[in-house]
Amino acid sequence: MTSLTVLPRPPSSPPLAQAWQTLADGLLTQRLHLHLDEWRAAVAEEKALPDVPGADVSVLAQRPSPLSAGDESAMMLLKDAGLGFWWELPQRHGVDSQNRRGALHRAADTAAQNLLAEQSGAAWSDAVTAVGAAAAWWVGFFTVIRHRGVHHITLEPHPSPLHEEALGTAVTIVTHGMATRVLEAALRDSDDPDLRSAYCRAIEAGICAEPELPRLIHELAELRLVDLVSTTARWRGRFTKYAGGTGAGQVE
Numbered sequence: 001m002t003s004l005t006v007l008p009r010p011p012s013s014p015p016l017a018q019a020w021q022t023l024a025d026g027l028l029t030q031r032l033h034l035h036l037d038e039w040r041a042a043v044a045e046e047k048a049l050p051d052v053p054g055a056d057v058s059v060l061a062q063r064p065s066p067l068s069a070g071d072e073s074a075m076m077l078l079k080d081a082g083l084g085f086w087w088e089l090p091q092r093h094g095v096d097s098q099n100r101r102g103a104l105h106r107a108a109d110t111a112a113q114n115l116l117a118e119q120s121g122a123a124w125s126d127a128v129t130a131v132g133a134a135a136a137w138w139v140g141f142f143t144v145i146r147h148r149g150v151h152h153i154t155l156e157p158h159p160s161p162l163h164e165e166a167l168g169t170a171v172t173i174v175t176h177g178m179a180t181r182v183l184e185a186a187l188r189d190s191d192d193p194d195l196r197s198a199y200c201r202a203i204e205a206g207i208c209a210e211p212e213l214p215r216l217i218h219e220l221a222e223l224r225l226v227d228l229v230s231t232t233a234r235w236r237g238r239f240t241k242y243a244g245g246t247g248a249g250q251v252e
Contacts (some may be wrong), residue, residue: 003094014042020239022127023084024231028138029085031224035145036093041142052160059102061139064133073123074130081185083178087130090137104140107168108132109174115183115201124186124195128180132171139171140223152217152226159221165183166219170229177232194246208233213237 043061060122062088067074078087112132116125142149150157183199185190217226231238 009207016241017082020242021231023242024227024239025082025085025108028228028231029089032089032093032141035224038148039141039145049056049144051149051159052143052164052167053161055143055164055167056100056102057144058095058098059100060104060144062098062102062105062137062140063091063096063097064130064137066091067126067130071126071145074126076246077123077127078130081127081181083131083181086138086178087134090141092174096139103164103168104136104171105133107171108136108175111135111172111205112179113177115198115205116181117198117227122192122195122197124183124190124192127182128179131182132175135174135178138228139174139225140166142222142228143167145236146222146225149222149224150207151221152223155223162221164217165198166216169212169216170220170225173209173216173229174232176202176209179235180206180234186218203234209233 039061043057045056049055049057067087074085075087078084084162096134109129112129116128148157149159151159180199180202183195183202186195187199212234213230213233214237217230220226220229225240230240
């Protein structure tokens with residue numbers, strides 16, 4: 001019987017989880033560009049979504065408020081965390097705000113402020129607020145085109161309707177996940193005790209949310225929304241699709 005020899009990983013290769021995260025980020029960006037025209041058409045129509053009763057498309061599509069002109073440190077931190085795309089794409093493609101805030105924006109604000117515990121002024125706190133605002137936009141983007149997607153397991157079209165409350169939960173979880181990435185990047189260069197406390201709160205939030213993730217994923221149901229939430233949250237099922245050898249982006 002021939003034994004199997006496993007070759008060592010090249011020294012320059014990233015850890016497997018980091019490589020999977022890069023794949024998840026790339027797939028997310030690819031999906032945005034693949035469906036951007038479809039999303040723009042749906043936003044321009046301003047029709048009610050058939051699968052999310054009561055959701056306002058114009059609010060879901062709102063561009064997050066920009067970082068202040070002098071907040072270069074926060075932008076650099078976002079890039080150090082690999083999240084430049086996460087912030088820049090909503091800024092580029094979001095629609096102008098009508099000074100209305102929806103449930104997803106409120107969920108993002110609450111999630112970010114719970115992590116920050118009133119800390120403000122530091123680049124890392126501004127960056128956490130920014131990734132939360134972007135989380136509301138990204139969840140909103142895929143919500144607008146959700147009814148044209150497929151079920152994440154069966155790949156059957158026309159996923160069942162869901163309540164906007166589930167989307168608010170999704171925004172909270174995505175905000176926690178992206179904030180954790182920001183705080184990890186900030187901790188590479190700082191030993192600020194407030195920063196460490198915020199990071200601990202982000203990790204705790206992820207642990208507390210994990211038991212609810214299977215139910216939320218079942219309710220979200222649609223492939224793109226499920227991938228967004230499941231690869232952003234810090235939980236044991238984060239990269240199950242990749243670990244199991246399932247092809248990514250096969251539907252597109």
